[in-house]
Amino acid sequence: MLRYVRMLGALALENIENLGRMGVYFSRMLRGIIRPPGKFWPVVKQIEFVGTKSFFVIGFTAISTGMVLGLQGHYTLSKFGSESVLGAAVALSLIRELGPVLTGLMVTGRAGSAMCAEIGIMRIDEQIDALECMAIDPYAYLITPKLVASLIAFPLLTAYCDVVGIFGGYLVGVGLFGLNPGVYMNSVQNSVLWEDVYMGIVKSLCFSVLMIWICTYKGYYTGLDEGNFGPEQVSRATTKAVVLASIAILLCDYFVTSVMT
Amino acid sequence: MTNTEIIDICGLNSYYGDRQVLFDIEFGIPRNRITVIMGVSGCGKTTLLRHLIGLKSSRPKELMIEGEDMGGFRESRMNQYRSRIGVLFQSGALFNSMTVADNVSVPLRVHSKLHKETIRIIATIKLHQVGLSEFCDYMPSQLSGGMQKRAGLARALAMDPEILFVDEPSSGLDPITAAGLDNLILELKDTLGMTIIVVTHELESAFRIADQIVVLDKGRLLTAGSPEEIQTSQDERVVQFLERQADQKQENNEAYIKTLVGRQIPQVQD
Secondary structure, three states, X not given: OHHHHHHHHHHHHHHHHHHHHHHHHHHHHHHHHHXXXXXXXXXXXXXXXXXXXXXXXXXXXXXXXXXXXXXXXXXXXXXXXXXXXXXXXXXXXXXXXXXXXXXXXXXXXXXXXXXXXXXXXXXXXXXXXXXXXXXXOHHHHHHHHHHHHHHHHHHHHHXXXXXXXXXXXXXXXXXXXXXXXXXXHHHHHHHOOHHHHHHHHHHHHHHHHHHHHHHHHHHHOOOOOOOOOOHHHHHHHHHHHHHHHHHHHXXXXXXXXXXXX | OOOOEEEEEEEEEEEEOOEEEEEEEXXXXXXXXXXXXXXXXXOXXXXXXXXXXXXXXXXXXXXXXXXXXHHHOXXXXXXXXXXXXXXXXXXXXXXXXOOHHXXXXXXXXXXXXXXXXXXXXXXHHHHHHOOOHHHOOOOHHHOXXXXXXXXXXXXXXXXXXXXXXXXXXXXXOOHHHHHHHHHHHHHHHHHHOOEEEEEOOOHHHHHHHOOEEEEEEOOEEEEEEOHHHHHOOOOHHHHHHHOOOOOOOOOXXXXXXXHHHOOOOOOOOO
8 A cells, every 4th residue: 555655645746746847848948049159040940840741731731721611511511501601611611720739739730840840869879968068058049939830830820721621612612512602711801700710720830839849848758768779769749749749739739719608 | 276277177077867877087288298097898988078078067176177166167167168168079960961171161160250161171171181181061971970970070179179089090990091090189289289088998099098097997087197108017907808718707606687577586494
């Protein structure tokens, strides 16, 4: 019995320590904004990696989601004779909810995993130690540019996802079910308010911070807890990072929606 | 500590979790000299090096840098110290995503306001120093292990450090490349007056370059002195190390069975 209590205590202490370490990590990541080296080109490079290179995957996800929303929305709305508001249903679902969440999840899977693996490999190969020995702040050099780039790229990718998704709904509504294009676009324009767009932007900013925080944290501390630095630790850290970041994005989505609705 | 000593290690203890890996290490590192830290694998050499370069924290008064307690260094003071040192890691620790010249340029780009072209020239000079000036635009993955190590050394030298730490310079290198690195280390001491700390278990290399040799064994300081003093040492363990004699196996059957089954074997009663 005492053994279980001790194990439970040890687990609780370990988790508290991890949370504290994550907090310190976050503050150092933010502090990196004002510390050398200069970040303009690293940020541009990261915007290309997080943003431009995610265009295809986000576009594909968005158009297929928009088309499915068009199909499902038309089926449901036709039961009430309200096919004319299909545009509003697709647009609001995307702008308020699916756009930011899908973007967050897809970018986490594509870029977050790569960032975690990259930093993890740098850790096991002593490259992060080398940075510290050169008196270079590894947070400012490695992590902060990724954070700034994600804060810029996420809202843009979300907007792109929304637009492509609405176009997907348009293809199905107008092309397949013969809705009037003007009716579809008019319903989009009349139903979407600034608050809806604002909610999408806030969500995308929150998700970008969560993705960078969790994925780079897991990479940065690869193998340190186990005291073992090998490829297996990198793969484990990457899996954990993607799973945790995805869960965090979904939880955060609910939280932001409940606060802003 | 005397004036000639740049670093003084005063009773350093080190732990990984609950496991103690260094026990009360005490010696001084003389200025403008080459100190070689030797010992069998797992004796704590690299851990000691990590303390010296500030990657592992030490307790107050355990490590003194020019009379200043390293245990009490705040971040800015630690960075000041680190801007005076260069470190060559065992693996070279080059950044895989950039060329060799860019790797050498990293500290210059961050710490100096020099023009891009000047930085490029300095990087090429440093690479020339280690015999790699033709490989400026190669990626680290295109270099052999020995070349990566030399490129790592060029990066460590980029800021003209006062103290150079080198971890296992010869491991995994052919004798000719290893001898070339030894020559380079000697040259750095003679021409630039650098203080160099080398961690190695290569006897030949150690005796060739060292002004002072420190021998560690199982986390403890076995002996420290000039190469001649080490060579004439009567200490059984030092002699064993120098003569490359394997440890005598002392089989303890009961302990061996315990490691296999993970528990004590009950005694059989007659």
